Amino acid sequence: MGLTSRSAAEIYTVRLQRGVAARWREWGELAIQGLLLFAAMVSVFTTLGIVAVLVVEAIPFFQQVSLVEFLTDPQWTPLFAQKHFGILPLVAGTFLTSAVALALAMPVGLLSAIYLSEYAPVRVRAILKPALEVLAGIPTVVYGYFALLFVTPLLKRVVPDLETFNALSAGLTMGVMIIPLISSLSEDALYAVPSSLREAAYALGATRLEVALRVVIPAALSGIVASFILAASRAVGETMIVAIAAGQRPILTLDPRRAIETMTAYIVQVSLGDTPHGTLEFRTIFAVGLVLFLLTLVFNLIALRIIERYREVYR
Amino acid sequence: MEEIVLETQNLTVYYNGRPAIEGISLRIPRRRITAIIGPSGCGKSTLLRCFNRMNDLIPSARVTGRVLFEGVDLYGPDVDVVEVRRRIGMVFQKPNPFPKSIYENVAFGPRIQGIRDRRKLDEIVERCLRAAALWDEVKDKLHQNALTLSGGQQQRLCIARALATEPEVLLMDEPASALDPIATMKIEDLMRELAREYTIVIVTHNMQQAARVSDYTAFMLAGEDRVGRLIEFGPTQQIFTRPRDRRTEDYITGRFG
Ligand SMILES: Nc1ncnc2c1ncn2[C@@H]1O[C@H](COP(=O)(O)OP(=O)(O)OP(=O)(O)O)[C@@H](O)[C@H]1O
């Protein structure tokens, strides 16, 4: 050893000093960090901005229309001479189309997820799964015209008294659109169930169906429920299909054969119509938009909570 | 002479057309513990999984030869796999309780057999948990999630769950390899206890474990061709003290992988 302990310590200190290059590097890292933060904040601020606009525009509306009237009046006629501002007919319309859509999409989506995850041979799964996901990529306007020009005439043959614009056709078509969402998310949840659990069940003499029903589905339940809730949120927010095929008649009914109007369709109607900006009539869309936003927000929060809990299970 | 429960005759298993084990002929005596030992990849698990037809679940696997259970060929045409697996239970290397309550884990087998009566189920759950030496530790929390148990407790729960279908044979694939020494000891004690009533076939990597718990030992080895074969089978004591085959001796004295 040629070095005394002192000179070794000196070398060490020298090496620890930051040079110009190191400072540049630090600045560089700081800049990149800032850029990434900015990117992340863009979406946060956009969301906040949207909420702010909704609230700010809705406030003058609620100064003229009481919250009680808004929530309880059974009529929605802001664009007529005899004005009523009860959101219930729009909520009923949204509920109706969403319920029809979910009644179709939940069972079909879940069954196809079970098939893909538990029954399909590897090769079938490799083809079917992406194919299903392509369905989700079809523009909703295509679904809308499909509902109006194809599904409705078909339904008219079997459903008596079906109006040309109706909740049933729009709802069913929306259901078809949502199937891939449910099937894909549920399938992820089912597939994530460790195969050791399936083996355990088989080794106890369970059949394939029993393994699926009693082990895999219960273990994946929160993921499946989360997919249902996300689908509900999607159905509530869906616009094009209902605007095209469900009609623009805000009546308070739960009869799916009739023309109705959903919250989203109403917003489209006013936004594209000739209602002057700044009027009470125009502000209705912000009040409706706020309700819609709160509804989907609640759905998404619930789904997130459930998914989080579900992640913990196999930690 | 020992009474034979399980017997393989010239058993060969192929994965994707390539044999993994070949020409295995072996007889498993009743109410004894038979250990299968051998280096990694020699086909111990593959052999074990033939005894309850778990290889059926692997699409690429094909089995030739015969596996006789109480004289009946398990791979025969009229055999009900569900019934086979009920009467020949299995415990896996990694404890794999269902993410359900302790109670529901044990009740799973009886339930799928159609037992609904609550009192009967209660009775089965208690009996099996006692038999698996777990009752005293869990009797106050039967409805708690099984995943909250320790690894050793989970493995005993899996044993209890397997016992609940009233099997005659218990297959165990390295049941203690994921456990600490104390939990391992408990499992070994339990196995000795269970061997009074059940036939146990255990795969183990741990030579001391095989020597400690088993009555008979089968030694398997894969040659140059990577096809596993049965090298020697006999009473454990004889295998460990006076092996007939040179390769067995090399393995148990640690001169092998
Ligand atoms: N599902 C499978 N598909 C293809 N080959 C397999 C499969 N399972 C096992 N094998 C092959 O069969 C041979 C025997 O495997 P097996 O798991 O039975 O060995 P093992 O003796 O249990 O090994 P270990 O002690 O590591 O558990 C190995 O070469 C393995 O790669």
Ligand SMILES: [Mg+2]
């Ligand atoms: Mg193995």
